[in-house]
Amino acid sequence: MKPKKIVLAYSGGLDTSVILKWLIERYQCPVIAFSADLGQGEDWEEVKKKALSIGAEKVIIQDLKQEFVKEYCFFAIKAGARYEDWYLMGTSLARPLIAKAQVEVALREGADAVSHGATGKGNDQVRFELTYSSLAPHLKIIAPWREWEFKGRSDLIAYAKEKGIPVPVTPEKPYSIDANLFHISYEGGILEDIWQEPPEDMFILTNSPEKAPDKPEYIEIDFDRGEPVAINGEALSPVELLQKLNYLGGLHGVGRVDMVENRYVGIKSRGIYETPGGTILHIAHRALEQITLDREVMRLKDTLMPKIAELIYYGYWFSPEFQALKHLIEETQERVTGTVRLKLYKGNVIVCGRKSPFSLYKKELASFEEEGGYSHKDAEGFIRLNALRLKNLATF
Incomplete structure (x- = not known):
């Protein structure tokens, strides 16, 4: 019709x-x-x-x-x-x-x-x-x-x-170029020769690591329930925050990716990406999760990540399965609040510190110098039980 x-x-x-x-x-x-x-x-x-x-x-x-x-x-x-x-x-x-x-x-x-x-x-x-x-x-x-x-x-x-x-x-x-606040992508034309390095003058958001400043830059990012809210103590709107990180990451050569990916339709395709702010946020957020998420919650989340990424990549944002997973991820972020300190240098994002009012890291428990309520003798039974099946297998 x-x-x-x-x-x-x-x-x-x-x-x-x-x-x-x-x-x-x-x-x-x-x-x-x-x-x-x-x-x-x-x-x-x-x-x-x-x-x-x-x-x-x-x-x-x-x-x-x-x-x-x-x-x-x-x-x-x-x-x-x-x-x-x-x-x-x-x-x-x-x-x-x-x-x-x-x-x-x-x-x-x-x-x-x-x-x-x-x-x-x-x-x-x-x-x-x-x-x-x-x-x-x-x-x-x-x-x-x-x-x-x-x-x-x-x-x-x-x-x-x-x-x-x-x-x-x-x-x-x-x-072809596709741009938005989160990234710039390049594909097609001369980039279809996957043996050839992309021309340096193609890049818009990022310096090459060789041309990045010789002096590292330290920044701190504050998160509230998994969401970045401030840089170096300055509260910013989501757009302002991402724009600032794009500038800082781009200056220091952070966020370039050259990959051959599998399209949903079954074709392998080369994509060149610049995602400076997003790269910084992924690394900072993961560092904060390391001290605020329970081990099994983190492992469950890690097993779900490839499926979530696949659903986004394939276009199933409004599918019932994605919406269910979305709710679950939001639930895991309730205590992902705190600050991460990072060093930006020559294309690298290096975690230098992290703190949170909900941190599960206890120095007295982790320290080799203090017992901190942990009995070393408890490890003996733990190891014995876990070794039981291995000993049984070794009898054959």
């Missing part, structure tokens, strides 16, 4: 600019361009002007930075979520929020269809569409990359020139 009105997730880049024009021509109906401000640093007035010049009926730009950092990025920190151990998932965390806000716009504006610019080979198509399906299953989903005749970005550039659409990407710099 032909849609009556479409809401497009619009970034202002090559793909979505072409998609905007293509949707208008293909479906002959009004198209609303929706943009989410997640700290990309875009000139939003120019984005709006461009969308209107292409033919959008309306342009809606929403500032989602605080919600993105507090509800999505900080949750990932609390969960310790890293996909395939390296990727801190800046793009994965952004997509469900963008899609949720897009659905809300569609319902408010009386649209009966939503569209996105994700390609048919990537993860984002899944993330967008699983969110649409979870929140508004009645909306028609239009995925141009799976429908139109264009084969690649060179075709899009030719189409854009034909239609008079200005585009920021040129054939000379074809790799």
